[in-house]
Amino acid sequence: MNRSEAVPFCGLPPLPGDLYWNLDPLLLGTLLVGLGWICWRGTERRLLLTGWGVLALALLSPLCSLAVALFSARVGQHLVVMLVAAPLLALGLRARAASPGELASSAAVFGLVLWLWHMPAPYGWTFRSDGAWWAMHASLLGSAVWLWHGVMRASRVDAALLSGLGTAAQMGALGAFLTFAPRPLFAPHALTTLPWGLTPLEDQQLGGLLMWVPGGIAFAGLALLALSRVLRTAQDRHPA
Incomplete structure (x- = not known):
């Protein structure tokens, strides 16, 4: 049995006081390649480096191992990627106007990806396959960057x-x-939440609340900030 079938990508579910960093060589190498691209081609390097740093912390820090034990921690990890790292990376990319059609497509893709990876079967697959774990995080990050760039x-x-x-x-x-x-x-958390003082249902409810209340409010706030940026740009182009 290979590693991806025996152990989730971020390791075995930790117990309280037993959190650890994820120093997977492939993940470290991928992040270093991304850092090199930022240094070589980035236009707004400060924003890109900040976004890259937040992304690296979300994937390398003990939050990654905690996400194996708790669904709520996995939701928190995804919120950091989608609502902090992705907007910073989008702001740092080369400016290019997004048409209404492109914006609608990016919103639709992001919504599809978000719901897909938080459904029981695809979510459980990420605990059995390293490839699924990579697909989850790459698609969440990529679709979020595309959406924020468009907005x-x-x-x-x-x-x-x-x-x-x-x-x-x-x-x-x-x-x-x-x-x-x-x-x-979510079957992967059926036996992993009790050491953390939560039943599987309570952990799931906490994850849902994180996405529903702070996640929804933060997303709406960021969208309004992005809207103010669009309005300022429009005023600069067509002053009264």
């Missing part, structure tokens, strides 16, 4: 507002679904 560079204010607040609403809907589910949905 921040939208060519039309109404499209930016609709996509940003609409995505915040569907993230809140997913959080509410997870919060009010009558039973635990």
Whole structure:
């Protein structure tokens, strides 16, 4: 039995006081390649480096091992990636106006990816396959960067507002679904939450609340900040 079938990518579920860093060579190498690209091609290096640092901490820090034990920790890890690292990386990329069609596509893809990886079967797959773990985090990061780039560079204010607040609403809907589910949905956490003082259902409810309330509010706030950026850009182009 190979490693990916025996042990999740971030290691075995830790006990309280037994958290550890994830120093997987492939992950470290991938992050270093990303750092090299930023130093070579980045236009806003300070923003890109900050976003890269946040992403590295989310994937390398003990949060990664805690996410093996607790669904709520995995949700927290994803929120850091989608709501902190991704907007910073999007701001640091080369500016390019996003059409309403592109913005609608990015919002749809992000919503699909978000719901897909927080459904029981795909979520459980990430604990049995290293490839699925990579696919989860790469698609969440990539779709979030694409969405934030579109919202921040939208060519039309109404499209930016609709996509940003609409995505915040569907993230809140997913959080509410997870919060009010009558039973635990995620088999990998059936035996891993009790040492942390939570039943599997309580852990799932906590994860849903994190996505629903702070996650939804943070996403809406970021969308409004991005909208103000779009408005300032429009005023600069067409002063009254």
